[in-house]
Amino acid sequence: MSFWKRFATNRGAVIGLIILLAVVTIAILAPVIYPGGPWKMVQRPFLVPFTNEALPLGTDTLGRNVAAGLVHGARVSLLVGLVSTVMALLIGVPLGALAGFYGGYVDEGAMRFTEFFQTIPNFALAIVLVAILQPTLGSITLAIAIVSWPPVARLVRAEVMSLKRREFVEAAHLAGLSNIRILVSEVLPNAVSPIIVMASLMVATAILLESSLSFLGLGDPNIMSWGYMIGAARTVIRSAWWLSFFPGLAILLTVLALNLIGEGLNDAFNPHLKKGRT
């Protein structure tokens, strides 16, 4: 059965994929849908949603279009999620691979270094990093990447440790290939599936982290993001519910979609685990 077919047998994953594709499309088309950007004041403040056809989701405390904020915020959320995950993979995969492949002192060193990051609560470390580095989009992304790579390193290390004892790896040693070449071309390609699954879930976590930081006011003040919208609306949560409800819904849907996709990828990569479950 092809990979896509196996993925498609998980209905949740397909729904997740559809939602994610919709969010991505909206994010890409944001400048076309709302060319004026999210910061422009378009109407009186606190316009209730579904009362004005041009502004379906109403306006915020300063009369800015909530729908435009959501659409432009999608760009930021997805970008931060994606870039920080790629950065985390760039740190975690090589470190974990070296630790698992060489073992001994390399492993000890790499794992103690990893544990150093794991002993500090993720969110606290992210806050400190953003506070030190000044809140810009770049520093937020970097902070998220720095707090989220340790699990990647651990996963890759475990995979590599089990793969390096396989006979085909021994055969590659006998063929006289160099260690680095064996690691890159024989071992790592076989560890890709669990990494992809983990990455899809990490994007979701990164979006949540970015939202949390923005909510606390540690977001980039020049960029409209979902977390910032919720944070700004928290003082008026009782009188203007829609200001925090719609961005919250957007975060929920996107994160849910990514989790569903991760689950589906997991099933598709490991078909034997699915047996007996319907």
Place this chain on the structure above:
Amino acid sequence: MSDPILSIEQLTIDLPAGADRPHAVEEVSFDLNKGEVLCVVGESGSGKSMTANALMGLLPDGVTVGNGRAVFDGTDVLTLSEVQKQALRGARIGMIFQEPMTALNPLMRIGDQISEVFAAHNLYSKSERRARALALVKEVGLPDPEKIIRAYPFQLSGGQRQRAMIAMALALEPEILIADEPTTALDVTTQAQILRLILALRDKHGMAVMFITHDFGVVAEIADRVIVMRHGRIVEAGVAKRVLEAPQHEYTRALLDAIPTGTVPDLATVNTAPALEIQHLNKIYRTGGGPFRAAREVRAVNDVSLTIAKGEVLGLVGESGSGKSTLGRAVVRLVTPDSGKVLIGGVDLAALDERELRKQRHRVQMVFQDPYASLNPRHRIVRSLSDGPIAKGVPKRQAHKRALELLEIVGLGADAATRFPHEFSGGQRQRIGIARALAMDPELIIADEAVSALDVSIQAQVLELLADLRRKMGLSILFITHDLRVAAQVCDRIAVMQHGRLVEVGPVREVFHAPKEAYTRELLAAVPGAGWAVDKEDAIA
């Protein structure tokens, strides 16, 4: 004919849609008589285990009984409810499995596991259960029963675990014992002991034994009657002696012919120039230990010296843990020996540093045991075959051309090159493994249990290929195996290892017909169906 205790009529087991065939077992009928040993023989995928699992109600999900009856004591066991089946299992039909380590609960003491069988059927008081467990442990011949019932599975050897499994299966004196390849994972000497135990228990309790195996040697050893299965159908059934000596069906004949017999080939003219010289090789494994505790030492290879002449095939035999694999891996430097020399073409592989070693690696290559783990699942065959030569400095185009030639030579055809490993069967993958070893133009090939994971008929083909290649290319091979019959077939000389030491080395004929050492004699005597194979050989001669 005595009265059948179990009769299976027209049993058909359906596989889920999308499997390679619609039925795992098709219209199988046979009787199992009281007190007899019925061997069900077949290669992997023949449906022999499925039949047993259906009787026990242990079919995997998605696999269902399509048709047929299995009448045991007047009732059809296939139609019983789950609760009724539970009462039957253990109490009246016992079962033992292939891998005793995974069949036993690793966190439970042996005694408790046996007692649990009684508890599951609400029998006896706690102290009685314990007493009976002890009696059972004694009966299956486990040493020091008082100690064994308090031991955990990991503290026992493979043979002891299988004895414990048998004790559990016998706990409630079942009328039928189903044994699913119970000796496949064991060494020959242990296997012989377990087979004797099963026969003795059969005689004592008068139970019927349904013994599933792929090994005709085992059949010759214990069977009263034999059923041969292929692709889910019975192709031949009959009294053991008749099936073994005068097989009717061509498949049975093919299977019997494929078995490596004790027939010893004539000595090849031995070249005196050595391909491999091992001098005083030592390898000690140390586990555990710390500042206050001495490490546990295992002398895997203990002062072994050995030579293999150019063009010679040397068989290295021994039981698991004898150090034969470690020796093979030390020769290719997958394991670095503690001391000693490994001279190949005048170069001491054991002494080279990593960089130098990489340049000399091509001199000795290895064919691995597990055809499913020895090829990178993400690489096309051509890449698996040419990566090594390219790293050695052969131009890419030439390496690819050579890969295609080699695939032809091992009988796969050049179109195999662009495919992935999962598209090939176990036997084909082993051919690819051989081609990969040949691609490096090695001076010596190590075959580490290279045919042990294959069915007999495939095994015969791969051995044929090796013999053929050897004739054509004059290969020198160190052939590591636990199977003496295979060793006898392909090797010029045999080296026997025990506890890391070389016990005996000599030409095949000498080692087999006039073994010098007691341990060699013991090994030879333990080969299942040894007497039968000799008869067969005499018949041919």
